[in-house]
Amino acid sequence: MSSLGYQAILYGFAALPGVIAERVFLAEDGLQALDAGFAPAAADLLAFSVSGENDYEGLLRTLALAGLPLRARDRGAGHPLVLAGGFAPTLNPEPIAPFVDAVAVGEGEELLEPLVAAVRAGRGAGRAPLLERLAAVPGVYVPALYEPAYAPDGTLAAFTPAPGAPARVARAAVRDLDAWPCRSRTVAPGSEFEGLGIVEVNRGCGRGCRFCAAGHVVRPLRHRSLAALRATIDESAPLAPRVGLLGAAVADHPGLLTLARELAAAGRGFSLSSLRLDRAEPELLALLAAGGTRTATFAPETGTERLRRVLNKRITDAQVLEAAGRAAAAGLRQLKLYFMLGLPTETPEDRAAIADLVRRVRHRLLEDRREKTDLVRIAVTLGCFVPKAWTPFQWHPHAGVRELKEGIHAVVRELKKVPNVDVTHDLPKWSYVQALLSLGDRRAADLLERAHRAGGDWARAARESALNPDFFVLRGRRRDELLPWDFIDVGLSKSALWAQYRSALGDEEPGARGEAGG
Numbered sequence: 001m002s003s004l005g006y007q008a009i010l011y012g013f014a015a016l017p018g019v020i021a022e023r024v025f026l027a028e029d030g031l032q033a034l035d036a037g038f039a040p041a042a043a044d045l046l047a048f049s050v051s052g053e054n055d056y057e058g059l060l061r062t063l064a065l066a067g068l069p070l071r072a073r074d075r076g077a078g079h080p081l082v083l084a085g086g087f088a089p090t091l092n093p094e095p096i097a098p099f100v101d102a103v104a105v106g107e108g109e110e111l112l113e114p115l116v117a118a119v120r121a122g123r124g125a126g127r128a129p130l131l132e133r134l135a136a137v138p139g140v141y142v143p144a145l146y147e148p149a150y151a152p153d154g155t156l157a158a159f160t161p162a163p164g165a166p167a168r169v170a171r172a173a174v175r176d177l178d179a180w181p182c183r184s185r186t187v188a189p190g191s192e193f194e195g196l197g198i199v200e201v202n203r204g205c206g207r208g209c210r211f212c213a214a215g216h217v218v219r220p221l222r223h224r225s226l227a228a229l230r231a232t233i234d235e236s237a238p239l240a241p242r243v244g245l246l247g248a249a250v251a252d253h254p255g256l257l258t259l260a261r262e263l264a265a266a267g268r269g270f271s272l273s274s275l276r277l278d279r280a281e282p283e284l285l286a287l288l289a290a291g292g293t294r295t296a297t298f299a300p301e302t303g304t305e306r307l308r309r310v311l312n313k314r315i316t317d318a319q320v321l322e323a324a325g326r327a328a329a330a331g332l333r334q335l336k337l338y339f340m341l342g343l344p345t346e347t348p349e350d351r352a353a354i355a356d357l358v359r360r361v362r363h364r365l366l367e368d369r370r371e372k373t374d375l376v377r378i379a380v381t382l383g384c385f386v387p388k389a390w391t392p393f394q395w396h397p398h399a400g401v402r403e404l405k406e407g408i409h410a411v412v413r414e415l416k417k418v419p420n421v422d423v424t425h426d427l428p429k430w431s432y433v434q435a436l437l438s439l440g441d442r443r444a445a446d447l448l449e450r451a452h453r454a455g456g457d458w459a460r461a462a463r464e465s466a467l468n469p470d471f472f473v474l475r476g477r478r479r480d481e482l483l484p485w486d487f488i489d490v491g492l493s494k495s496a497l498w499a500q501y502r503s504a505l506g507d508e509e510p511g512a513r514g515e516a517g518g
């Protein structure tokens with residue numbers, strides 16, 4: 001309900017002349033229509049907002065609940081056109097390719113008008129001409145117009161576009177963010193961010209951590225102007241008392257401190273979607289605490305500086321300790337720390353260092369506290385690393401469920417010995433599924449459909465399918481391998497990503513320094 005992604009698209013569609021846009025949610029007990037509540041199967045266009053791969057099964061469930069055939073080839077002229085957009089299908093749409101008619105690749109705002117124009121123009125003309133029209137919209141991928149072929153070893157041998165379809169589909173990106181204000185339009189009681197009007201501050205990130213798809217694909221980093229942000233924040237005032245400033249690099253916005261001072265002076269509480277360890281300035285932290293924020297969230301990612309260098313995350317342990325101390329001194333009462341397991345080159349020593357770093361953070365907080373009641377709680381989250389398309393680790397295998405389970409158990413065991421620390425962690429089996437849907441090609445759709453028909457039972461789907469999911473998840477890829485997502489043009493050079501990968505593994509290629517350009 002709180003997601004800005006679907007809200008931007010919903011209201012963008014609704015603003016177009018002659019378009020009625022309504023939302024439908026997939027709830028525990030079926031589809032839940034809001035607004036006027038017309039049936040999804042009666043729409044001209046059914047657009048899915050899909051941010052993560054673990055939502056793919058929900059896409060299939062929604063199609064089934066709407067009474068639509070799952071596979072695009074089984075839908076006819078009387079059915080709505082099915083479109084998927086969002087971050088996961090932008091990186092690699094192939095695992096859902098057979099289920100959708102089109103994929104909006106990249107940022108959707110500027111695609112809406114040409115998409116609606118293509119649907120209108122193609123109405124009544126039959127499915128094939130409509131798909132051809134859609135494929136002509138830059139940033140729109142039409143899977144039915146591409147034919148994959150496979151080599152005897154199972155790898156992708158060719159990916160051939162039909163005549164007229166582009167060989168590569170360029171990711172759409174908004175140039176001038178100020179032209180597209182992005183804020184919560186619905187703030188609903190009982191939803192994730194109840195009472196918080198979210199405003200997007202910037203888009204993208206310039207830092208290039210090697211595991212992070214957002215840091216590579218959502219480029220360039222674009223900041224909204226202070227004038228535009230002030231206007232959007234004013235507009236959101238009647239909706240919610242507090243403001244949530246959102247962006248992958250919100251702390252890198254050059255006007256953030258100015259904005260924070262203004263919000264504090266106006267008596268409006270606010271929070272940030274994330275806080276960089278190296279941007280945790282005392283004044284900003286104090287303004288956050290005064291604005292009602294209780295928790296500081298930092299992502300050291302790993303327990304050792306060595307492994308952070310592998311990730312291109314240039315943060316020292318000293319910076320982690322300093323930021324934690326500053327957050328506590330500013331009056332924030334909880335510290336959330338994010339770590340990942342299953343990373344390339346990770347050793348048992350790296351894993352053991354996570355608990356050591358948390359212990360050192362705790363000691364630092366104890367040293368600084370003035371009274372017993374000042375004790376800050378530490379909440380540690382252990383995530384499982386999933387290699388993502390369009391990052392330097394796209395060639396790297398997933399660590400596997402057993403190794404991740406053992407690693408998590410070992411770290412949790414140690415963390416349980418540290419007082420005042422709460423631990424949560426990802427489930428390795430879901431990170432395996434996420435890796436399958438991140439790295440799989442079109443054949444992975446068979447597993448996805450079987451899992452859907454088995455009520456979400458992926459183990460059964462794997463048993464019943466002729467396809468071995470380990471092929472996609474646990475196999476390192478060759479440098480020259482044609483990757484299922486190579487036809488997407490996100491503006492990155494594959495050779496620069498490969499050089500980054502080799503450099504991360506300590507196997508630097510001559511003349512290959514620097515980030516993957518684009």
Ligand code: SF4
Nearest residue numbers: 205208209212215248
């Ligand atoms: S992990 Fe954070 S800092 Fe690193 S590239 Fe991604 S968004 Fe940027």
